[in-house]
Amino acid sequence: MKEFIDPNKVPKRKLYTGDYIPAIGMGTFGSDRYTAEQVAAAVAGAIEVGYRLFDCAAIYGNEEQIGQVFQNAFDKGIAKREEMFITTKVWNNMHGKGDVLLSCAKSLRDLRLDYVDLFFVHWPFRNYHAPGCSGDSRNPDSKPFSPDEYIETWRQCERLVEMGLTRFIGMSNMTIPKLEAVLPHCRIKPAAIEMELHPTFQQEELFNYCLERDILPIGYCPIGSPARPERDRTPEDIADLEVPEIVEIAKAHNVHPAIICLKWAVQRGQVPIPFSVREEQYVSNLKCTTEDPLTDEEMTIIKGLEKNNRLIKGQVFLWEGAKGWEDLWDLDGTITSMR
Ligand SMILES: NC(=O)c1ccc[n+]([C@@H]2O[C@H](COP(=O)([O-])OP(=O)(O)OC[C@H]3O[C@@H](n4cnc5c(N)ncnc54)[C@H](OP(=O)(O)O)[C@@H]3O)[C@@H](O)[C@H]2O)c1
Numbered sequence: 001m002k003e004f005i006d007p008n009k010v011p012k013r014k015l016y017t018g019d020y021i022p023a024i025g026m027g028t029f030g031s032d033r034y035t036a037e038q039v040a041a042a043v044a045g046a047i048e049v050g051y052r053l054f055d056c057a058a059i060y061g062n063e064e065q066i067g068q069v070f071q072n073a074f075d076k077g078i079a080k081r082e083e084m085f086i087t088t089k090v091w092n093n094m095h096g097k098g099d100v101l102l103s104c105a106k107s108l109r110d111l112r113l114d115y116v117d118l119f120f121v122h123w124p125f126r127n128y129h130a131p132g133c134s135g136d137s138r139n140p141d142s143k144p145f146s147p148d149e150y151i152e153t154w155r156q157c158e159r160l161v162e163m164g165l166t167r168f169i170g171m172s173n174m175t176i177p178k179l180e181a182v183l184p185h186c187r188i189k190p191a192a193i194e195m196e197l198h199p200t201f202q203q204e205e206l207f208n209y210c211l212e213r214d215i216l217p218i219g220y221c222p223i224g225s226p227a228r229p230e231r232d233r234t235p236e237d238i239a240d241l242e243v244p245e246i247v248e249i250a251k252a253h254n255v256h257p258a259i260i261c262l263k264w265a266v267q268r269g270q271v272p273i274p275f276s277v278r279e280e281q282y283v284s285n286l287k288c289t290t291e292d293p294l295t296d297e298e299m300t301i302i303k304g305l306e307k308n309n310r311l312i313k314g315q316v317f318l319w320e321g322a323k324g325w326e327d328l329w330d331l332d333g334t335i336t337s338m339r
Contacts, residue, residue: 003283005050007083009290013271015168015191016214021085021117023266024289025053026282027220027275029060032132032229034277036062042277044069047079049283055194055218055273056111057089057122058103059131063110071112086113089122089172090157092317095149096126100156104165119157119166120194123173124150125328129316135231142319144327145335147181158188170194170218173314176209177330183213192216197270198224198240199261199302200309207270222265222272223258225311238309245305249298259288264302267294 011023026046030039039062043054047069056063070086073079088111094103104119126149127142157169168191171179183189193210195203197219210217221228224240240246241257250257258274258281265272266289276282294302313325322328 002045002048002279003287004048005283005286005290007050007052010050010052010286011266011289013216013269015216016189017168017191019167021192021216021271022051022053023271024262024286025055025085025271025273026051026285027055027273028062028066029057029275030062030277031225031227031275033227036065038277040065040069042282044073045279046282046286047073049279049286051282051286052079052083053085053087053271053273055087055220056107057091057120058094058107059089059091059122061131063088063107067110067112081113085117086111087118087120087170088116089120090153091128092123092126093128095121095153097152098156100153101159104160108165115164116166118168118170118192119160120170120172120192121150121153121157123314123317124171124178125317127317127319132229133231133316135315137316138318138320140320142317144319144322145178147178147185147335150178150182151185154182154186158186161188168192173312174206175330176206177333177335179209181335189213190215192218192271194218194220196221196310196312197265197272198222198309198311199246199264199305200224200238200240200243200307201311202303202306204306211269217270219265219270219272221311222274223261224309227275228311231316232312234313237311238307240309243305245301249294249301252298253292253294255288256284259284260294260298260302263288263292263294264299267299 012020088107090103160166170192172194246257315325
């Protein structure tokens with residue numbers, strides 16, 4: 001018999017529209033290590049234990065398998081569609097005119113849904129790379145960020161809302177300069193922005209920028225993505241789970257350090273979307289948001305652990321002539337394409 005965590009006891013966050021989203025969800029990217037079937041089985045288990053938010057994407061290559069799980073859960077009354085909050089994302093090769101609609105239609109068909117709750121632009125580039133390619137591979141057609149192209153893509157996302165195919169739209173992997181360039185042109189404001197967030201990479205400025213504009217930050221890699229693919233690893237990367245302060249706080253609460261990362265995320269105000277195919281892990285990841293919170297002092301200690309430790313650098317999206325992955329993130333405060 002699986003443990004059940006009452007979804008009503010899991011904290012929630014309010015979107016600017018007044019609608020609610022669970023304060024924690026489950027990621028579905030198998031990191032090239034877990035098969036679509038394994039991820040779908042984890043989603044099935046997670047619905048049973050009380051998860052109601054799932055972060056999907058066309059590029060994860062498992063929406064068809066996850067869709068079967070959703071349909072089964074709705075048919076058997078394990079969860080109702082309206083209780084769920086399901087996201088998906090358009091991949092970089094589907095930004096062109098009309099392609100966003102095609103991408104959304106395919107995701108809806110695969111996920112066996114009439115609508116998704118939140119539809120993201122996965123990356124702010126049209127730059128395509130083949131799934132599973134190595135970190136130093138470059139596509140000669142890749143180009144820097146273009147605000148005009150991004151808005152063309154965003155207009156199509158706005159159409160999806162108007163057509164009732166998604167309730168909300170969101171952005172992902174953005175920076176403040178990119179947001180400054182595109183937000184004034186949005187007819188529908190993003191409800192959420194997905195970004196990398198974990199104790200050693202807190203993106204304080206971007207996080208606050210979103211909160212000030214009533215845009216919800218959704219935090220990916222909340223545990224520091226210990227199982228991420230080889231192409232996303234560099235020797236300088238810091239493992240959040242091994243940071244002594246995190247380990248010590250975990251000992252004080254008698255939990256795994258992963259749980260401390262998640263408690264911190266929820267108490268700080270972002271929505272973490274941890275991934276796991278292991279039942280004991282995904283149960284504890286959800287349950288930890290309902291009990292034994294971190295103290296103010298522990299929250300302050302974790303606030304001090306920022307180390308600018310970006311793990312998902314995105315180097316496969318670089319264009320010819322780019323100096324390095326830093327160019328994707330506008331680190332000097334200006335959009336690279338505008339130099
Ligand atoms: N928008 C974007 O561009 C973007 C980018 C990256 C990720 N995402 C989303 O964010 C989700 C989460 O990111 P992620 O999967 O890279 O990283 P993560 O959630 O930080 O790390 C996942 C890994 O942590 C381990 N883990 C999970 N729960 C644990 C627990 N309770 N105790 C110990 N270890 C635990 C598991 O490792 P083992 O498998 O070794 O047990 C699991 O594979 C993705 O699945 C995806 O949905 C979005």
